[in-house]
Amino acid sequence: MWKLFFRRLLAAVLTLSILTVFVFALLYLYPGDPAERILQARMNGELPSSRDIVDELKKEMELDAPPYLLYLNWANGVLHGDLGYSYVTRRPATTILSESFQATTELVIISMLIVVFFGLSLGLLAAWKEDSNIDNLLSYLAILGISVPGYVTAFVFILVFAVGLHLLPVAGRSGLQSMLMPSASLSLGGVAMLMRMTRCDILEEMRQDYVLAARAKGLGEGRILIKHIFRNSLPPLVTYLGLELGGLFSGAIIVENIFAWPGIGQLLVDSVQSGDIPMVQACVLIIGVIFICINIVVDLLYIYIDPRIKPEGVL
């Protein structure tokens, strides 16, 4: 178990270093001179008046150094929690990032709870009532749920609950009420996917011989369903939930933009649009770290839930 953990960790560090190179390279991928960009952002979009100011800034920020030195310098800062300063607000990127991270995490956790609760229970219901009208209805609703993009759901919610019924605030972050529409529109696709997977896995497990054996032993149906069937269908679901958690973080990008939710998604889009490179780098880095962590946890959980998997088999 520990050996596997360290191997996974090593792989994660490797992935992370590839990520940092990509993130750093963004500085050069952006068209134009970084120094000019910084000045432009500081002066509300006006181009710097003379070359001298640009050169001065270059010297000040040591932007003329060769890229690998700049990279090492930057990576050293990252390791010490220093992600540089936002070109636009000139506040430390780490501070801005931690505020946004908190907002996004709130949203994602609530959405995840919705996904797990409704996904699992509707999936169990569909499997239990296999081929009934409810099952058929749910299966078509699931396809619809996957096909509707988050911003469309969001729009319909706003139209009905905020504009039509005046029940919920249109946008912003002000308590639990303001969280209902964003998390509902964020989690719809996940609920649909998890429901389908749960149904499929449970049905497959129900046809296994051990269910027959358990029944022959005289165990109650409820006990068989929960302790045997459900437990055995968990491993693929856990992997899926890991993916879904990641999916919620990336889905949050669009949903946050609609509801003016001050999270990482909105920060990323704003920073990309204004060319605020340190903030873009910070966002991409944190999203990458989140995804890498999720992956490690899912792999380890997988082994914990299904001891039949040999650690060697995973890698």
Place this chain on the structure above:
Amino acid sequence: MSHRDLDILKENIQGNKKILMGSGIIGIVLLIAILAPLIAPHDPEAIDLNNRIASWTADYPLGTDYMGRCLLSMLVYGLRLSLIIAAMVLFARVTLGTTLGLIAGYCGGTSDRLICRIIDFELVFPDIVLALVLVGTLGPGIPNMVLALSIVGWSKYARIIRSTVISVKEKGFVESARALGVSEGYIMRKHILPNSISPLIPMVTLGLGGLLLSVSGLSFIGLGVEAGTPELGMMIKNGFSAFPGHPHLVLVPSAVIVICVTGFMLIGDGIRDLLDPRKGNSFNSF
């Protein structure tokens, strides 16, 4: 006919029903996209400021948007453009994924390890974030968007192809081809590849649906096509600015996206149901 056979038959029909429904939807959608110049009554980019947010008339069957552009024409051309972008990206992704998967699976060794590492990295990171950052960096526009979306999202195809190739290359016919002195390149192209691509079929249809969502999503947040281009996501973005007075400007293009994606999902789902041997409902069981 036993009860089990009846079940299998029913499941097959259900699978086919999905495929039939999906194909019907996609058939109509493709027809509309191909015939766009004939269907659209106006130039989708023609601005008529005297006729802003007009309601339904004989001249403008669906009314106009906030710039006085014909909604129906924009919708038809937007659908066409979104589909073309999605198809181009999908083609690039499948080509890239298949090539890398084939090399990794067939050659093994160092190239396999290297490609697997890249696949791992690509799988870990969400497509939309990388694409968004790349479009933001390169600037909006169709070529940049196609490029950004093609660089990401290929790894799932590569992974499937790799694992299929690994099992196919051990088969007898590969051995005999090699014994006949056929070159490795020829074996890869003519023997391994055709026998490895079937798992991609449902993935490709599902992928098209997903890509339509990504393309319109990127345009929606302003990091896709250039402003003013008739594209479904861009239309929704523009509709939001006329909100809340005229919800149909958002709802109509949204409905078109949802119908398209549902069509692709139904086909992909139906094919997967039929191909999935675990469910025991393949055609052989009759």
